Amino acid sequence: MSAQRIPKWFRAVAGATAGLWIIVSIYYWLGAGGVRAHGASMSFERQHDFALLxxxxxxxFRVDKYGVSITKYRRGTFxxxxxxxxxxxxxTVMNGAQYRKGDWVYTDYPQPFNEAVNLxxxxxxxxPAAEDQLEKxxxxxxxRGLDFESESKLDAGRFLAEFTPLSTINESCIVFNMAFLLIFAVLLVVGIVLAIRRPKEA
Structure with a gap:
């Protein structure tokens, strides 16, 4: 299939879409909350973002607006x-990390997951599950010598600085990239149809 058989206007649309994808990606990786142009706006919905350490x-460690938790992680999919x-x-391994003592990180909130993890x-x-916060x-x-004293309270900022940040895939990034991938999938199908149906130039 020759590129010459695809209309110029279609190639221009595909090129403009690719350029827009690149621009939006640059804004995203620079930390912008969204993109706004000519009265139109697109939010990245970063309120759901998290970091993995x-x-x-x-x-x-999973760190988000709700606090610190411990999670399993794996390599993402292409x-x-x-x-x-x-x-x-x-x-999830443990939600709501509140305390640290020695190698232990733990919480005083009963949950369906673990309440303490030895790092x-x-x-x-x-x-066993309980309805309310543990008082003792x-x-x-x-x-294991774990307590709920104030000196055992987890200083998240100071503690997490000891751990290496991982390159993390966030839903905010998945959403806008998925949108562009779907657009390009449609453009690919349309391009193939146009190339097949357009008569060859003499």
Whole structure:
């Protein structure tokens, strides 16, 4: 299929779309909240973004507007890896990290996940579900010297500085790239049809 068989106007549309994709991507990676031009605007919806900070080869801290949690992570799927980053969250280990003592990070909020994680050994503590916030450490915590004293409170900013940020795939990046990928898929189909139906030049 020769490029000459595709109308010039169609090639111009495809080129303009590619250029717009590049511009939007640049704005995104510069940290913009969205793009606005000629009265039209597009938000990246960054309020749902999060960062992954590596603990080991399979676990990371997930940091978002809600706080700090521990999650499993894995390499993302093509094409969003590498378009949007490398790693994606792959399952919660513990939500709402509130305390740190030694190698332990733990919480005083009962949850369906683990309530304490040992960053060095990988040991976890999963206590029976309770309706309210724990007022005192359960026996599983006390046996390991874990408490809810103020000096054990997790200083997130200071603590997380010890860990390496991972290249993270966020939904905000997936959404706008998916939109452009769908547009190009449609353009590809239309381009093939135009090339087939257009008579060859003499």
């Amino acid at each position: 590596q603990i080991d080869d399979g676990r990371a 094409p969003f890896c590498p378009l949007c980053g490398v790693n994606e969250s792959a399952g 060095k050994t990988g040991e976890v503590i999963d206590i 450490p359960p026996s599983e915590f006390a046996a």
